[in-house]
Amino acid sequence: MNTPGTRDAILRVFRQRKGQFVSGEEISQTLGISRTAVWKHIGLLREQGYGIESAASRGYRLTQTPDTLIPAEIQANLETSCIGREVVLLEETDSTNRVAHEYGKAGAEEGLVIIADQQTAGKGRLGRPWASPQGVNLYTSILLRPSILPRWATQLTFLSSVAVARAIEDLSGLHPQVKWPNDVLIDGKKVAGILNEIDAEMEGIHYLVMGIGVNLNMTKAQFPDDLRYPATSLALETGRDISRLAFARVLYRELDALYKTYLQEGFKPIAAAWSRFFAWQGKMVEVDFQDRRLQGTVTGIDTDGALLLRLDSGATERVLAGDVRPL
Structure with a gap:
């Protein structure tokens, strides 16, 4: 064997x-x-x-070398200082985030990467399912142990989004956009999602699981019929297959560099990098959250990642969670 x-x-x-x-x-x-x-x-x-x-x-x-996600291939010439110290590949699992939680609770070292060739119960924000067919996309979770207060953990969602957007630019030549708080889009269609989860107490974070799913080579037939939001893959948008191995390497390098910047300089440079991909700055949007619906002009994001809206009254509303649509 x-x-x-x-x-x-x-x-x-x-x-x-x-x-x-x-x-x-x-x-x-x-x-x-x-x-x-x-x-x-x-x-x-x-x-x-x-x-x-x-x-x-x-x-x-x-x-x-074939286009495989074998750990030794991913780590070859990876040249990161943290992300990818150890890479675990699963042929199939319910959720890479769940597996990463198990490793986190067991004391695994920061920088551990979990990859699945297929997920049977992939999930996105608010527990929504994430279609995860075999052999076509990247489903990965990264274990981190940042020395920050739990209230700042949302900042790393923006870090993840920037890394994904940069990797897409690099490997496909496309121009992605980030959708607050945790999606990456191509021409208004979702191509990637972020789901970060933490294990923490009031005074600190035990560990953070950074979950990322990127639609690389999915065909139209592989997308569910009941999608809440239009979706696509890089292959559909470019007309060519994207190497999963190459994408994984670029993504982990971007994550590593951004995480190093974050630990040294804080959230400000991450927020600035995220804003470069955010197309709704200064535009009218509608937000559904907490049984409420608001309309306002996007003025930016707060230090904890909250979306800032200027209402017609002139007041500023902080939105911590919700579905946002441009008007």
């Missing part, structure tokens, strides 16, 4: 040798497995789409 640990270890050996041949004997000694086991694992990697050349008296070398 090609266990994830052995698979990742063999791939790490190939990465370290940078395209050079590695003898079966060297792999055997490095991993502490038999030559026969090495041969079997190489065959299984080939079945998974890896191009591995073999030559008599020289051994094996890696020539091609």
